[in-house]
Each structure stands twice: as C-alpha cells, then as structure tokens.
Amino acid sequence: MQDNQKIKEYDALVIGAGIAGGEAALNLANLGNKVLLIDKDLTVGGKMIMLSKVFPTLDCSACITTPKVSEIARHSNITVLTSTEASDIIQKDDGTFEALITTQPRYVVVEDCTGCQLCEEACPVNVEDEYQYGLAGRKAAFIPFSIASPRAAAIDIENCTLCGACERACPTHCIDFTQTEEKYTISCKTVVAATGFQLFDPTLIPRYGFGRFKNVITSMQMERQLAPTRPFNTVLRPSDGKMPDNIAYILCTGSRDKTVGTPICSQVCCMYSTKQAQLLMGALPMADITLYYLHIRAFGKGFNEFYAQAQSMGVEFVKGKVAKITEKEDGNLILRYEDINTGKVTETEHDMVVLSVGILPNEGITGLFTNRKLELDPFNYVSQSSPLESPAMTTVDGVFVAGTASGPMDIPDSILSAGAASSEAANYIRKVSQNKVTV
Amino acid sequence: MSNGNKKTVLILKEKRQVPQKVKDNLKYFVKIKKEILKALKDKKMTVPELSEVINKPKDEILYYLMSLLKYGFVEVDGIDDMDEYFYYKLKDNG
Numbered sequence: 084m085q086d087n088q089k090i091k092e093y094d095a096l097v098i099g100a101g102i103a104g105g106e107a108a109l110n111l112a113n114l115g116n117k118v119l120l121i122d123k124d125l126t127v128g129g130k131m132i133m134l135s136k137v138f139p140t141l142d143c144s145a146c147i148t149t150p151k152v153s154e155i156a157r158h159s160n161i162t163v164l165t166s167t168e169a170s171d172i173i174q175k176d177d178g179t180f181e182a183l184i185t186t187q188p189r190y191v192v193v194e195d196c197t198g199c200q201l202c203e204e205a206c207p208v209n210v211e212d213e214y215q216y217g218l219a220g221r222k223a224a225f226i227p228f229s230i231a232s233p234r235a236a237a238i239d240i241e242n243c244t245l246c247g248a249c250e251r252a253c254p255t256h257c258i259d260f261t262q263t264e265e266k267y268t269i270s271c272k273t274v275v276a277a278t279g280f281q282l283f284d285p286t287l288i289p290r291y292g293f294g295r296f297k298n299v300i301t302s303m304q305m306e307r308q309l310a311p312t313r314p315f316n317t318v319l320r321p322s323d324g325k326m327p328d329n330i331a332y333i334l335c336t337g338s339r340d341k342t343v344g345t346p347i348c349s350q351v352c353c354m355y356s357t358k359q360a361q362l363l364m365g366a367l368p369m370a371d372i373t374l375y376y377l378h379i380r381a382f383g384k385g386f387n388e389f390y391a392q393a394q395s396m397g398v399e400f401v402k403g404k405v406a407k408i409t410e411k412e413d414g415n416l417i418l419r420y421e422d423i424n425t426g427k428v429t430e431t432e433h434d435m436v437v438l439s440v441g442i443l444p445n446e447g448i449t450g451l452f453t454n455r456k457l458e459l460d461p462f463n464y465v466s467q468s469s470p471l472e473s474p475a476m477t478t479v480d481g482v483f484v485a486g487t488a489s490g491p492m493d494i495p496d497s498i499l500s501a502g503a504a505s506s507e508a509a510n511y512i513r514k515v516s517q518n519k520v521t522v
Numbered sequence: 523m524s525n526g527n528k529k530t531v532l533i534l535k536e537k538r539q540v541p542q543k544v545k546d547n548l549k550y551f552v553k554i555k556k557e558i559l560k561a562l563k564d565k566k567m568t569v570p571e572l573s574e575v576i577n578k579p580k581d582e583i584l585y586y587l588m589s590l591l592k593y594g595f596v597e598v599d600g601i602d603d604m605d606e607y608f609y610y611k612l613k614d615n616g
C-alpha cells in the first residue's frame with residue numbers, strides 16, 4: 084500500500100520494516116497514531132520473511148509473517164513506503180522531528196500492478212537473484228518472491244536492456260520508465276530505528292573457502308534452500324546439483340572471533356543451525372548432519388529441549404574448532420579440526436559445508452541524524468542509554484530502538500523489543516502533543 | 523503506463539545507455555538457455571550429463587537450469603538409481 088503520500092505529517096516514522104519495525108508500526112497504529120513505515124528494500128518483512136521455519140517451534144516463518152505483513156499493508160493508520168530511506172533528520176526545539184524521505188523509482192505503479200507476472204515472463208534477462216542469495220536467477224522485471232509485500236513487480240534498471248518487452252506485455256499499463264527518484268520532507272513526533280542486522284561476510288575467513296569452493300554455503304543460503312520459495316527443486320549442492328548426504332555446519336562463523344572484529348555472540352546461530360539440521364533430516368532422511376561448535380548456547384525458552392531433540396534425531400554435535408577446509412576434485416570438502424575434548428587434530432570428509440554466519444550491525448543509522456548524535460555501543464549497535472530502565476531508549480530523546488538494531492536477538496525478542504519501543508514512542512508522542520517536551 | 527502514444531521505455535532510452543556487460547549477459551543467457559533446452563529435447567538429463575553435453579561447468583549448468591525450472595521451461599523427472607542426481611526434462615506446456 085503506497086497511497087496517502089500527500090500526508091506529510093505523521094506521528095511516528097519507523098525506519099526498517101523487518102519484524103521489529105513492522106510490529107512497532109502496528110502497535111503504534113493500533114493506538115491511533117499515524118505511522119510512516121519505510122524500508123530500503125522492495126518488500127517489507129526483513130530477514131524473517133525469507134526464513135524457512137523458526138526455532139524452537141518449527142512454525143513456518145512465512146505463515147507467521149504473511150498475516151502480519153498484510154495487516155500492516157491494510158492498516159489505515161500506516162503508510163508503507165518501500166525502496167525508501169530517511170536522512171537529514173532534525174530534532175526541533177519542541178521535541179518533534181523533520182526528515183528527508185527519498186524513494187527510489189521502482190518503474191512500476193504499485194497500486195495498478197496485479198502481480199500477474201506477465202512482465203517477468205516477457206523479460207529476456209536473467210541475473211542473480213539476491214532474494215535467493217545468488218543460488219538461482221531472476222528476471223530484470225521481477226516480483227521479489229511470491230509472498231513479497233507489496234506483491235508488485237519492479238524493474239532492475241541496472242540490468243535492464245530497455246527492450247520494452249515488459250511494458251508491451253503488461254495488461255494494466257503500470258510499467259513507467261519515466262519514474263524518477265522522489266524526495267520530500269516529512270514531520271513526525273517520534274522516530275523508531277528498526278534497521279536490523281547484516282550477515283557476516285565469510286570471505287573474511289579465507290581458510291573456509293567460501294566463494295572459492297562451491298559447496299561451502301552460508302546458513303542464509305541453506306535457509307532459502309529449506310524454504311517453500313526455494314531456489315532449487317530440493318536441497319542440492321551448488322557445485323553439481325547432487326543431493327547431499329553428509330552435511331557439516333561450522334558454528335560461530337564470524338561470531339565470538341576478535342580476529343574478524345566480532346567479539347560477541349550472535350545469539351541465534353546455535354539454534355538456527357540446530358533447526359536447519361532437524362529440517363534437513365526431514366528433507367534428506369538418509370543424510371548425516373554434523374555440527375562443529377565451540378559451545379552450544381541454548382539459553383531461551385524451549386531451546387535446551389530443542390537441542391536435545393536434534394541429538395535424539397541423530398544430529399551429531401562435535402565440539403571442535405575447524406582450522407581449514409580443502410576441496411577435493413569431486414567437490415567434497417575435507418574439514419581439518421581440533422577435537423576440543425581430546426585435543427586431537429582430525430580430518431573428516433563432507434559433501435557440503437554450511438557456515439553459520441553471525442549477525443553484524445547496520446551502522447548507517449547514526450549518520451541519518453543531523454543535529455543530534457545517535458550513539459552506538461562498543462559493538463556498533465544503536466546504544467541503549469538505559470537498558471534496565473527502558474531498553475528502547477537511545478541517546479536521542481524521542482528516538483527509540485527496536486529489534487536487532489540494538490544487538491543480536493531472535494524473533495521473539497525482536498517482537499518484545501518492538502513492544503517496548505512502541506510503548507515508549509507512544510508515550511513520547513503524548514508528551515510532545517501536550518507540549519511537555521523541550522530539548 | 524503509456525505517455526501519450528509513446529512507450530515510456532523509449533523516453534528512458536533517449537537518456538540512458540545500456541551497459542555492455544548487460545548486453546553480454548543477455549547474449550550469454552540466450553545461448554546457454556538454447557543449449558540446455560536443445561539438449562533436453564530428446565531425453566531427460568542430470569546436471570552432470572548436461573554439463574558434459576554442453577561442455578560447461580556443472581555449477582553453471584545448475585544455476586541456469588534452476589532459473590529455467592523457475593521460469594517454467596523445465597521440470598523434474600525422477601532421480602537416478604543412486605538417489606544422487608535428479609533428471610530434468612522439458613516441461614510440457616501444452
């Protein structure tokens with residue numbers, strides 16, 4: 084839903100429409116506040132909408148996300164803008180804010196697009212699909228994925244040959260190559276930063292061979308392989324399309340590792356790897372799955388039972404530090420690791436390796452503010468100025484943080500954090516409206 | 523969205539050059555798509571078999587084959603005796 088663009092005054096600006104931003108926007112909207120929810124991506128839903136199932140309940144992630152996303156899209160108090168970012172945010176003396184909003188052209192009039200995919204069919208181009216993390220292709224005229232919201236096409240202008248086939252094929256004439264970047268200023272009473280996280284880039288650990296060895300993939304690539312909107316017909320090795328039968332996971336890839344600049348735990352990798360191992364045992368009943376770990380951190384509700392369940396299903400957990408991966412001619416991979424319990428250096432062969440990549444901060448958020456300093460914590464997440472009193476408070480009065488923008492956390496914690504941010508934000512809106520704020 | 527009678531792509535075409543690498547990418551895709559579909563015309567094949575016939579690396583074949591699967595040109599037709607590689611065939615689009 085991208086209407087209502089004429090209203091330039093909002094109660095709240097929520098930056099980032101992942102599960103945390105979406106939840107915060109819904110809470111604020113349900114309290115009667117006008118919310119502008121923006122995301123730089125073509126769709127709302129963040130990482131969660133891309134996941135297969137979620138630990139520890141193994142509920143289908145898309146099934147949980149889709150109703151929430153459509154509630155957001157239909158809510159009369161929420162304006163959603165995708166391909167959109169905020170900048171030059173100024174706080175005024177009365178505690179309210181002004182922000183510059185920039186929307187990139189999609190070259191499709193979203194309101195008129197029926198999602199029929201005829202443009203996709205007509206488009207001759209094939210490029211790597213970023214929503215499948217490069218495992219398969221997509222067209223230059225494309226709908227990001229079937230449960231994207233809005234479920235509307237977009238033109239990837241960087242890869243477009245300007246052949247015009249999509250425009251000729253579109254039955255509603257909603258493709259518009261004359262669209263340009265739009266910029267305008269909005270005012271709002273509060274800002275919620277829900278800009279989420281990025282994934283660790285495993286090429287920074289060259290000894291694991293990611294990018295060189297085709298069968299070394301990331302956990303997000305495996306997440307896509309296990310999702311209903313998967314890139315392949317089933318789980319396959321990228322090197323040759325073989326169904327793998329002996330898969331290794333390397334936990335803590337880019338977490339708790341000072342040498343790559345991420346000394347902290349990513350909080351979710353142990354459990355998402357345990358989840359994927361269980362899902363793989365269902366998808367590939369004959370496969371052996373081994374998790375190489377340093378410590379298993381099963382700290383949340385139901386996590387230890389979930390870990391025990393994986394063990395009882397036959398998932399092998401090896402306390403081992405992987406030193407190096409080498410590739411054999413047939414694409415199989417030799418893992419050289421130190422068995423931490425025995426101290427022995429051992430080598431094992433697997434036909435696929437999944438790197439359980441860690442979570443990193445999205446540092447850009449701090450540069451969006453002009454006359455206030457949104458401080459970061461020592462690990463470059465948005466600093467929580469008073470984590471015990473109110474975990475949503477930041478170093479700027481009236482700006483609140485939700486979800487993984489404040490540190491690594493799982494979905495339930497992101498939702499809780501969004502609840503805290505939205506109630507603080509609603510309170511601040513009330514105070515600003517009653518002229519009770521001076522900054 | 524028609525701008526008068528003129529297709530909007532023509533308006534953008536007056537201002538924007540298509541980079542050579544985009545043209546090359548399209549050329550390559552058209553070629554490999556043709557080769558894969560031709561190879562599958564007579565019989566179903568696995569990724570390694572297609573790789574041998576077309577003389578392209580297996581990972582590349584998989585990438586393009588999976589794109590063609592998504593676009594509805596090919597479909598799965600069983601698995602080999604070792605339960606390792608799937609067979610793919612042309613999709614019967616009526």
Ligand SMILES: Cc1cc2nc3c(=O)[nH]c(=O)nc-3n(C[C@H](O)[C@H](O)[C@H](O)COP(=O)(O)OP(=O)(O)OC[C@H]3O[C@@H](n4cnc5c(N)ncnc54)[C@H](O)[C@@H]3O)c2cc1C
Nearest residue numbers: 099101102103123129130137138278279280486487493494
């Ligand atoms: C492989 C993997 C598997 C996982 N599995 C599970 C699981 O099973 N169960 C579980 O509980 N958790 C799981 N998690 C963790 C889960 O993904 C996160 O807890 C959750 O997605 C965090 O949501 P978020 O909204 O904080 O961030 P995100 O999902 O990252 O959303 C942030 C949004 O903000 C947007 N954005 C960023 N910067 C800007 C900007 N400047 N302007 C506008 N928009 C911006 C982004 O485009 C994005 O849409 C998994 C994580 C990974 C990596």
Ligand code: SF4
Nearest residue numbers: 206243244246247249
């Ligand atoms: S104009 Fe661009 S997006 Fe449209 S069909 Fe041609 S290549 Fe694809």
Ligand code: SF4
Nearest residue numbers: 196197199200202253
């Ligand atoms: S842009 Fe047109 S052809 Fe493409 S999905 Fe939308 S309505 Fe269909």
